Amino acid sequence: VKVDLFPDSVYVFTPKSKIIALPRGATAIDFAYSIHTGIGDHTVAVKINNETAPLRTELRNGDIVEIVTDSSSRPSPTWLSFVRTGKARSAIRHHLRTINLPESILLGQQLLSQALVNLGIAPELPAPLVERLLNESSAKSLDELHADIGIGKRMAALVARHIFGLIGGESASAPIDHNSASELEPVTICGTEGVSVQLAPCCLPIPGDQIVGQLRRDQGLLVHTSDCGVAKRQRVKEPDRWIAVKWGMELNRRFETRIKLLINNEKGILARVAAEIGESDANITYVGMDEDKEHVLHQLRFTVQVKDRVHLAGLLRNVRRVNGVTRILRERN
Structure with a gap:
């Protein structure tokens, strides 16, 4: 039930049936580094469910993962474009920096x-x-x-x-x-830039949104939606620290966004909504609930992972049809 309602992790197996928990979207390289840094550094191939697969393959619940290593192999800089865990990213960068x-x-x-x-x-x-x-x-x-x-x-x-x-x-x-x-020329945002580029938590931009970039003093970039209220206020204070940005053409990851629902206080409504979000091919990373004083309506807040605005629009349409949902919208601070 936890996996169904809160699918922010995947649970995979080693060939010896040990369960490894990884964040949603983790790849075979993330799996290798979760076992041991030495295994990750020397990974050359992977077998998933006894079939050879690309190293960038995203793992799914129940996968049996076998890592093939070679003592002469070394991490590739391209791995940084698709690993998801901080441990893997840190280990790869450490190797590239020192070796x-x-x-x-x-x-x-x-x-x-x-x-x-x-x-x-x-x-x-x-x-x-x-x-x-x-x-x-x-x-x-x-x-x-x-x-x-x-x-x-x-x-x-x-x-x-x-x-x-x-x-x-x-x-x-x-x-x-x-x-x-x-x-x-606008800076292209692909979502895999790592710590140098962050999506602003106030508005959580997703592909399809009009976006603008705020240059931070550590030479990183914070990406806001163009209509973000926080960005508008900060832009007045520091107009010289803003640049044009645009989404890249190939975005091979999910992006978090927040949605808010007003629902009737009835049995099974949370499960129905969560199931519909899952059916819409979105992942739930957070859920919260506020109850009104009369106990008639509830306000649900979800953080979900979607591909882009089109994907989000389809999700909103599907959840709006769930019996007991009276209102749904994208939430921004």
Whole structure:
């Protein structure tokens, strides 16, 4: 019953029938790192229910997972684009930073140089600008900043936008072809950027929403819906810290959003609503209930995981037809 009503986890088995709990959307790589960091680092293949599957395959309840390892294998940077657990992400980044540090620095240099060129800024930054950049970040050196970009801890496009802001839209080493940051090409949001990009908890944007990005002082990005009240207030206070963003074309994950229902106080209503949400191919990660003083109506609040606005609209239509539901809407702070 818990799995049906609160499907925020998946429960899979090792070949020796040990149960492993993982977050919804976890992959074979997440499974490998949950067993042991050494197993994750040396993973080369996976068998799910005795059949070979891609490492990025999302696991389902009841899967039997067998990891194939090779002592010469090492983590790939591409794994960061699909792992879900913090343990896996941290272990992969640690390996990339310590074992492949020179390669990470070089890759970060290349990515940042390309991002700067796209903004019309010469990649060779003057020393005073580098000093200001490092002072406003947690990086102790330019090599550390480049390494963070190389392993995916920071987005090159966001660091470049931060540099653009530091020079006030005018570079001493190259002309800028843009009049303002608002005219620059929007940063693409795919939802797999990790800690460098966060979806604002106040409005929980999902694909299909019009969105805007808030540059944080740690050179990360907070993504809001364009009509978010919190974003509008903060934009008045710090107008220079906002940039254009857009959703990517290929989004291979679910996004959380909140819905609120007004329901009749009758037996079985919670189970019927939860079942309909499940039938609509959405995952429930939270449910709460408020009762009115007359005990006639209840207010239900769900946090659900959906693909996009179209998926959410279909879910709302389906739940609205459940007997006992009087009102349903998307909830935002």
